[in-house]
Amino acid sequence: MQCQWQQSQWWLNDEQQQRHGPFDALVINMPPAQAQPLLADSPLLQQQCEVTMQPCWTLLMAFEQDIKAPFDGAFVRTGAIGWLARNNSKHQREPLETWVIQAQHDWSQAHIDSPRELVQQQLTHAFWQALALDPQAPSEQWLHRWLYAICANPLQQGALLDGDKRLSVCGDWCDRGAIEGAWLSGNRAGQWLCKILE
Numbered sequence: 001m002q003c004q005w006q007q008s009q010w011w012l013n014d015e016q017q018q019r020h021g022p023f024d025a026l027v028i029n030m031p032p033a034q035a036q037p038l039l040a041d042s043p044l045l046q047q048q049c050e051v052t053m054q055p056c057w058t059l060l061m062a063f064e065q066d067i068k069a070p071f072d073g074a075f076v077r078t079g080a081i082g083w084l085a086r087n088n089s090k091h092q093r094e095p096l097e098t099w100v101i102q103a104q105h106d107w108s109q110a111h112i113d114s115p116r117e118l119v120q121q122q123l124t125h126a127f128w129q130a131l132a133l134d135p136q137a138p139s140e141q142w143l144h145r146w147l148y149a150i151c152a153n154p155l156q157q158g159a160l161l162d163g164d165k166r167l168s169v170c171g172d173w174c175d176r177g178a179i180e181g182a183w184l185s186g187n188r189a190g191q192w193l194c195k196i197l198e
Contacts, residue, residue, distance in 0.1 A: 031148035056149035
């Protein structure tokens with residue numbers, strides 16, 4: 001994808017080299033490392049995207065039987081795991097017993113290029129250790145490596161704005177991190193663009 005500012009309007013070129021536009025304004029909502037290459041026509045915002053994101057290996061496991069854990073969620077903070085939660089205990093979730101296991105960011109960084117099988121084995125072992133239970137075989141497993149999971153030091157600016165080019169960059173890393181930061185950042189970008197397009 002490419003973004004081009006031409007004759008006071010935005011044009012987008014996709015991976016199939018198809019051209020889209022023109023557009024009066026543009027919002028870019030993605031991790032900073034992915035946003036930077038799209039901002040060649042806004043060096044100011046491109047420079048502001050020099051933000052470090054932390055990775056996170058995440059494992060989801062489903063079980064046919066309930067896991068007799070005394071809690072539905074916990075910060076572990078020792079070893080591989082940073083957070084784990086019984087996903088089916090959340091509101092309006094399917095009753096199938098499922099657990100989300102998120103590795104600590106430092107551990108994820110240290111294992112960023114480790115084989116997936118090894119990461120899965122280590123997180124599974126750490127999960128049963130944290131629950132102090134005998135292992136059970138999951139019915140399903142899903143492992144994902146989030147390269148840009150969370151910002152170490154969010155910018156706390158709401159959103160990045162280029163008024164001359166009607167361009168905004170938003171994301172949790174622009175505000176305060178986590179899901180509420182993502183919403184607040186997007187809302188800030190939207191309100192700002194609505195105001196300048198009136």
